[in-house]
Amino acid sequence: MKINNNQINIQDKEISLKTLNQQDVVGRWWQWFNDKEVTKYMNKGHYRNTPEKQLDFFNKVKNSNQDCVLGIFYNKNNIHIGTTAIHNIRNESGIKKGNFGIIIGEKFFWGKGYGTQAWKMMTNFAFNTLDINVIETKVFSSNESSLKVAKKVGFEQKKLIENDITKDGKKIDRIVLELKKNV
Numbered sequence: 001m002k003i004n005n006n007q008i009n010i011q012d013k014e015i016s017l018k019t020l021n022q023q024d025v026v027g028r029w030w031q032w033f034n035d036k037e038v039t040k041y042m043n044k045g046h047y048r049n050t051p052e053k054q055l056d057f058f059n060k061v062k063n064s065n066q067d068c069v070l071g072i073f074y075n076k077n078n079i080h081i082g083t084t085a086i087h088n089i090r091n092e093s094g095i096k097k098g099n100f101g102i103i104i105g106e107k108f109f110w111g112k113g114y115g116t117q118a119w120k121m122m123t124n125f126a127f128n129t130l131d132i133n134v135i136e137t138k139v140f141s142s143n144e145s146s147l148k149v150a151k152k153v154g155f156e157q158k159k160l161i162e163n164d165i166t167k168d169g170k171k172i173d174r175i176v177l178e179l180k181k182n183v
């Protein structure tokens with residue numbers, strides 16, 4: 001199945017998750033990775049991003065069977081406020097797994113519940129449509145907001161990986177969380 005070639009449109013009251021197009025990529029999306037505040041808790045922002053680099057990434061995931069990337073749109077004016085994804089969709093001993101990620105790049109929209117809502121919508125989609133059994137995510141141990149949201153959505157903490165990555169010369173601990181499909 002070519003996941004990202006499908007016209008996906010998951011509607012909720014205030015936000016929707018939708019298949020992205022080229023205008024979205026060169027519009028707002030690429031700029032979020034140049035904002036130190038937005039990327040503070042992400043393994044991103046090491047290099048300056050450009051529309052061209054973002055388009056390369058988009059074209060790669062668009063044709064991939066291991067990635068599903070959807071835009072988060074604010075319904076009232078159809079603004080692209082973020083992106084959520086399941087990456088590295090794989091089969092591990094008969095169990096279909098994927099890695100969850102999210103960025104709300106438009107900071108005006110932080111703290112209004114949309115991250116939680118998008119997180120729930122994407123995990124439901126992964127379980128019910130992509131047929132994934134287990135969703136994993138890795139969160140910086142200092143990222144209290146994401147840890148709170150992940151736990152609210154039902155993710156369980158599995159392990160702490162000390163010094164998992166280096167960012168701006170500092171070692172970062174990350175927490176692995178997991179959510180299993182209810183069967």
Ligand SMILES: CC(C)(COP(=O)(O)OP(=O)(O)OC[C@H]1O[C@@H](n2cnc3c(N)ncnc32)[C@H](O)[C@@H]1OP(=O)(O)O)[C@@H](O)C(=O)NCCC(=O)NCCS
Binds near residue numbers: 139
């Ligand atoms: C993480 C992110 C998706 C959260 O989205 P959001 O729309 O701001 O989240 P919500 O409003 O749904 O919920 C945030 C929760 O964290 C809480 N929170 C925010 N900052 C906090 C802090 N410093 N300490 C503790 N809790 C905090 C909020 O109070 C809220 O909890 P509540 O609903 O119980 O009040 C968004 O901030 C984001 O995209 N950040 C940049 C990219 C990023 O870090 N991605 C995640 C990588 S794992």
